[in-house]
Amino acid sequence: MSNLSLIVVLLVLLALGYQLGMARSRKVATVNSDLRMHSRPHHYGMMVGLWAVLPAFFILILWLWLSPAIINSMMLSQLPATVLALSADELRVVSQRISNLANNFGVVADAAQWELDAAEHLRILKANSAMVLTSLMAVIAAVGMLLSLLKITPRLKARHQVERVVKALLILCSTVAILTTIGIVLSMVGETLKFFSYIPPSEFFFGTTWNPRFSTVGIGEQGSFGLVPLLAGTALIAGIAMLVAIPLGLMVAIYLAEYAPVKLRNTAKPLIEVLAGIPTIVYGFFALVTVGPFLRDLGAAIGLDINATSALTAGVVMGIMIIPFISSLSDDIITQVPKSMRDGSLGLGATKSETILKVVLPAALPGIVGAVLLAASRAIGETMIVVLAAGNSPALTANPFEAVSTVTVTIVNQLTGDNDFSSPQSLVAFALGLTLFVITLLLNVIALVIVRKYREQYE
Amino acid sequence: MSNSAPVKISASDVKVFYGDNQALHGISMDVYQHEVISFIGPSGCGKSTFLRCMNRMNDTIDQCRVTGSILLDGRDIHEPALDVVQLRAQVGMVFQKPNPFPKSIYENIAYGPKLHGLAERKADLDDIVESSLRRAGLWNEVKDRLDQPGTGLSGGQQQRLCIARSIAVSPEVILMDEPCSALDPIATSIIEELIDELKQNFTIVIVTHNMQQAARVSDRTAFFHLGNLIEIGNTNDVFTNPQQKRTEDYITGRYG
Numbered sequence: 274m275s276n277l278s279l280i281v282v283l284l285v286l287l288a289l290g291y292q293l294g295m296a297r298s299r300k301v302a303t304v305n306s307d308l309r310m311h312s313r314p315h316h317y318g319m320m321v322g323l324w325a326v327l328p329a330f331f332i333l334i335l336w337l338w339l340s341p342a343i344i345n346s347m348m349l350s351q352l353p354a355t356v357l358a359l360s361a362d363e364l365r366v367v368s369q370r371i372s373n374l375a376n377n378f379g380v381v382a383d384a385a386q387w388e389l390d391a392a393e394h395l396r397i398l399k400a401n402s403a404m405v406l407t408s409l410m411a412v413i414a415a416v417g418m419l420l421s422l423l424k425i426t427p428r429l430k431a432r433h434q435v436e437r438v439v440k441a442l443l444i445l446c447s448t449v450a451i452l453t454t455i456g457i458v459l460s461m462v463g464e465t466l467k468f469f470s471y472i473p474p475s476e477f478f479f480g481t482t483w484n485p486r487f488s489t490v491g492i493g494e495q496g497s498f499g500l501v502p503l504l505a506g507t508a509l510i511a512g513i514a515m516l517v518a519i520p521l522g523l524m525v526a527i528y529l530a531e532y533a534p535v536k537l538r539n540t541a542k543p544l545i546e547v548l549a550g551i552p553t554i555v556y557g558f559f560a561l562v563t564v565g566p567f568l569r570d571l572g573a574a575i576g577l578d579i580n581a582t583s584a585l586t587a588g589v590v591m592g593i594m595i596i597p598f599i600s601s602l603s604d605d606i607i608t609q610v611p612k613s614m615r616d617g618s619l620g621l622g623a624t625k626s627e628t629i630l631k632v633v634l635p636a637a638l639p640g641i642v643g644a645v646l647l648a649a650s651r652a653i654g655e656t657m658i659v660v661l662a663a664g665n666s667p668a669l670t671a672n673p674f675e676a677v678s679t680v681t682v683t684i685v686n687q688l689t690g691d692n693d694f695s696s697p698q699s700l701v702a703f704a705l706g707l708t709l710f711v712i713t714l715l716l717n718v719i720a721l722v723i724v725r726k727y728r729e730q731y732e
Numbered sequence: 733m734s735n736s737a738p739v740k741i742s743a744s745d746v747k748v749f750y751g752d753n754q755a756l757h758g759i760s761m762d763v764y765q766h767e768v769i770s771f772i773g774p775s776g777c778g779k780s781t782f783l784r785c786m787n788r789m790n791d792t793i794d795q796c797r798v799t800g801s802i803l804l805d806g807r808d809i810h811e812p813a814l815d816v817v818q819l820r821a822q823v824g825m826v827f828q829k830p831n832p833f834p835k836s837i838y839e840n841i842a843y844g845p846k847l848h849g850l851a852e853r854k855a856d857l858d859d860i861v862e863s864s865l866r867r868a869g870l871w872n873e874v875k876d877r878l879d880q881p882g883t884g885l886s887g888g889q890q891q892r893l894c895i896a897r898s899i900a901v902s903p904e905v906i907l908m909d910e911p912c913s914a915l916d917p918i919a920t921s922i923i924e925e926l927i928d929e930l931k932q933n934f935t936i937v938i939v940t941h942n943m944q945q946a947a948r949v950s951d952r953t954a955f956f957h958l959g960n961l962i963e964i965g966n967t968n969d970v971f972t973n974p975q976q977k978r979t980e981d982y983i984t985g986r987y988g
Contacts, residue, residue, distance in 0.1 A: 535794075613831035617894065619792060620825035621844040621901055622817045631843070636834045 275403075276337065279410065283330055287322040290418050294321030297422050298431075305427050312432035320431040323438050324421035329414040336406050344402060348395045353387050371395055461710065464703035471697035472498050477704060483667035483678070485687065485698050498701050500708065502669040506584065506677035510659060511652040513588025513673055514595060518652075519645060521592070522599030529600070530607040531629055542601065549597040557661030560590035565662060572674065579674040582664035588673065591658050598648040599641075606640030607633060639723050646720035650713040656681035680709050737764040740905060740935045741786060746800035748781050748790065755781045757959045758800065763905075768927060768936045770946035770967070773956035774987065779939045782956070783907050786937065787823035788816050804905075821848055824898030828910040830890035832882030832897075837874050840882040840893055841865060844901035860900055868896035869926055888919025895926065899934075906930065908938040912945065924949050943983055947971050955979045 298317035302310050345368055349357070356367060367388075370380050374392035384392075425431075469477070480499025525545060529538050565581035568589070572579030579585060610633050618628040634641070664676020667683065687702040694700070741763040748756040756778045763769055771779035781790070788809060790796045802809050809819050821844070832840050841861040844850075851857035861878070865871040870892045874885070882893050891911055898906055908927075912920040927936060927949045940946050946953050947967055954964040955976075963970060963979045974980040981987060 611831070613827055613829055614833065616789065616792070616825075616827060617831040617833065617897075618843070620787065620789060620820055620827070621847065621898065622819075622821035623843075623847050624817055627847060632833050 276333070279333060279407065283326050283333075283410075283414070286329075286414055286418070287326045290322035290325035290421075291315075291318040293418070293422060294318035294425065297321070297425050301425050301427065308427040310427045311430050316431040316435050317425055317429075319435045321418060321421045321425075323435065325414045325418035327438070328417050329410040332410055332413055333406070336402075336409075340402050340406075344395070344398045347398055348391055351394055352391055356387070375399070458707075458710070461703050461707045464700055465707045467695075468697055468700035468704045471700070477701075481669055483683070485701060496698070498697065500680075500705070502667050503678060503680045503683050503705070504708075505669055505671070506663070506667065507653055507679040507681075509584045509671065509673060509677055510588045510591065510663060510679060511649060513585060514591035514652045515645070515649055517589055517592025518595045518599055518648060522596045522648070523603055523641070525596065525600035526603035526607055527629060527634075529604045531625070531633070542604065546597045546601055548594060549601075551594070553594065553655060553657040554661075556590050556594050557657045560586050560658055560662035564590050577674060580664055580676050582662055582676055584663060584673045584675065584677045587659045587663040590662060591652055591655055594655070594658065595648040595652055598651055599644050602644035602647065603637070603641045606637045606644065609640075610636045639726055643720040643724035646716050646723070650716040650720070653716070654681065654709060654713050656685060660685055680705050684709075737766065739763070740765045740805065741937075742803040742806075743782075743785070744801055746782065746785055746798065746802060748778070748785065749797040749799075750793070751795045755959055756785075759956075759961045761954060761961060761964055763935060763937060764952075765935055766931055766933075767951045768931050768938065768949055769952045769954065770950035771937070771939045771954050771956060772941075772943055772946050772982075773962075774982065775941075777956040778959040779954075779956045780909050783909055783937060783939050786905070786907055787820050787825055789820075789825060791816065821901050822903055823905040823907060824901065824903035826891070826894050826898055826906060826908045826911050829914050830887055830894050832885070832890050832893050834881060834883055836879045837865075837882045837885070837893065838878040840897055841900045844897060848901055850901065864896040864900040867899055867930070868892045869922065869929075870896055886919070888915050888922060891915060891919070891923060892926065895923075895930075899930075903934065905935045905937065908936065910939050910941060913941060920945070943971075955982065957982070 295314045295318035298310065298312075298314045302314075348371065349364070349368060352367075357364075359367065370384070371388055371391045372395065373380050374384055374388060375395040477498050477500050479501065480497055481501045482497040482499045483502045484496045485498055486496035529542060533541065561582065565583070565586040568583070568586055569579050569581040614632050614636055615628055618632040619625075623631070659679045659682050663678060663682065665678045665682055665686070666676040667678035668675070670677060684702045684705050687699055687705075739762045743762075744760040746756055746759045747754065759778075759782055771783060773779050784790045785798055785802060786804075786809075788798075790798055798810070804819070804822065807814065833843065835843070838861055841864050842851075842857050845857060845860050851860055862871060862875075865874065870889060873889060874880075874893075882890065885893060891914075895906075895911070912923050915923065924945065927938065930936060931951075938946075938950065950967050952965060953967045953970040955962045955970065955974075955978075957978055963974060963976045965975070970979065971983055974983065
């Protein structure tokens with residue numbers, strides 16, 4: 274049976290166990306009418322269902338995890354001695370070929386007789402494995418269901434067992450999220466270390482030239498991998514974006530929270546949040562086609578030399594994109610400032626704007642700082658706008674009217690096209706990614722700490 | 733308190749509507765200078781609403797409409813030429829829950845005077861802060877930690893800080909909306925003593941749920957019920973010899 278149908282059968286078993294458990298518990302209850310059942314019938318049903326399914330499912334997972342390696346080594350052990358003498362890499366190619374033959378995928382060049390034999394052997398091994406698995410699961414499911422059915426007595430704490438399983442399930446789900454993060458970091462760390470075996474970290478972190486050359490040129494002619502110009506470009510664009518987004522976003526938040534009538538607020542807030550939902554590539558078009566030429570013409574009109582694709586273009590558009598991050602979060606935080614604060618200030622004869630400026634905003638400040646930092650980490654990680662609108666020129670400059678490049682854009686450049694993943698030209702992308710990850714992670718942690726501290730103040 | 737004192741606030745036929753809901757059905761009364769008058773009545777009777785009319789704090793509530801006239805020193809507080817900022821500087825307010833700003837103790841007191849430009853120099857401001865805290869009976873407890881946040885004080889101290897804060901802008905009337913309801917008995921008695929001292933210089937209107945408190949601190953008492961002013965008179969008379977059946981029922985604990 275295929276794995277998918279096994280899972281379907283398990284689900285059917287779950288339903289069956291549930292019904293049987295319910296029926297059994299009702300029967301037990303009528304027999305022992307003088308005793309009170311510990312749990313409700315559906316708890317017993319669920320317990321029986323879980324006992325039938327979970328151990329079998331566990332076996333399935335274990336089998337799927339371990340069996341390929343075992344089957345492969347069993348198959349390899351039957352190969353001719355001449356083949357077994359090959360190196361580990363070549364052996365991997367051989368077993369891949371045999372596996373393709375067994376699955377009828379076909380291989381390059383004609384298959385030798387020993388390969389066809391091995392493929393046949395592999396097919397038989399796999400069929401046996403599936404059969405053993407199916408019967409093993411059937412036995413375990415049956416035993417689990419029977420035992421748990423027999424265990425049902427008035428004193429059995431089925432409810433607790435079910436609750437424990439639910440809890441374990443929830444823990445498992447959250448573990449998946451955390452493990453994914455750890456996995457991402459580990460994979461990046463591994464590649465980054467490989468990169469640092471080509472280029473010393475000091476050259477990477479403190480180098481002021483970015484000129485990686487192409488990987489086809491060869492390792493003998495290595496380029497320079499200086500992070501500084503990219504980081505400077507990132508900082509420049511993110512800085513411009515924050516200059517645009519902080520004042521605009523904050524004023525939007527203040528208007529929405531303090532001045533806007535409820536109806537307007539309920540309409541305007543989702544509309545502004547739409548800004549955050551627009552795909553960033555669309556912002557990129559907008560920057561490239563509309564904002565860039567506009568800024569260039571504007572610059573020409575007042576005698577400034579502004580590139581159409583420049584740090585300014587990308588920064589301004591990115592600033593617009595992150596307005597909702599700041600305005601929405603700040604709005605929530607400003608609304609959370611207790612009304613008694615405002616009353617106290619108004620009661621002393623302060624005007625509305627004085628109250629907002631001197632009491633409400635200071636009270637909300639930690640939360641607002643948190644919102645700004647979250648927006649900043651978003652700006653630093655943003656890619657598509659910058660790819661299209663920043664001009665992609667990794668030169669060290671502080672002039673916002675010139676083209677620059679950022680860490681994210683460079684990662685894209687290094688990883689698109691033909692790649693040899695063992696060259697420093699590609700590996701540097703992982704080092705860049707890790708650097709970026711660490712920076713945004715730090716910003717996020719700081720933001721969360723600040724926001725949490727603020728929450729404590731009023732609850 | 734003799735009725736020969738000048739009238740400070742004169743309300744006539746004040747009605748308040750929250751949307752379609754009428755909260756006050758035409759209240760008329762006079763408040764005399766330098767008296768302590770307390771408003772009592774069951775929850776929802778409109779006593780706090782009426783209190784908040786006196787410095788137009790109801791303006792801050794959407795959908796709240798006030799009709800009728802309230803004269804402060806003979807001048808209508810609703811007339812367009814009157815600045816609500818000035819009014820609130822003249823008629824200060826202390827709220828039910830202590831609400832110090834999340835600033836230092838010093839800044840809490842200095843907030844009002846700074847807004848109204850009451851102090852030219854830092855030294856003047858220091859004087860105002862000290863004298864306000866002294867009059868609120870808080871100076872000795874906080875003089876060494878004026879730069880600490882006001883939110884770090886105990887509940888009773890916070891409420892006295894709020895009283896000091898409203899004194900600092902030299903109001904003529906202080907409105908207190910159940911100022912002791914969030915405090916323990918000891919802090920309450922300190923505030924009550926404070927109210928007794930403050931009446932030398934201020935007119936005080938206090939809303940309270942606590943009838944003993946009304947009897948202890950006020951010269952006159954007004955009893956509200958369902959948005960109507962049922963009875964107003966000298967505190968002694970109201971508590972010992974109420975004229976209205978409903979007042980008697982309330983103060984003897986038959987409802988409320």
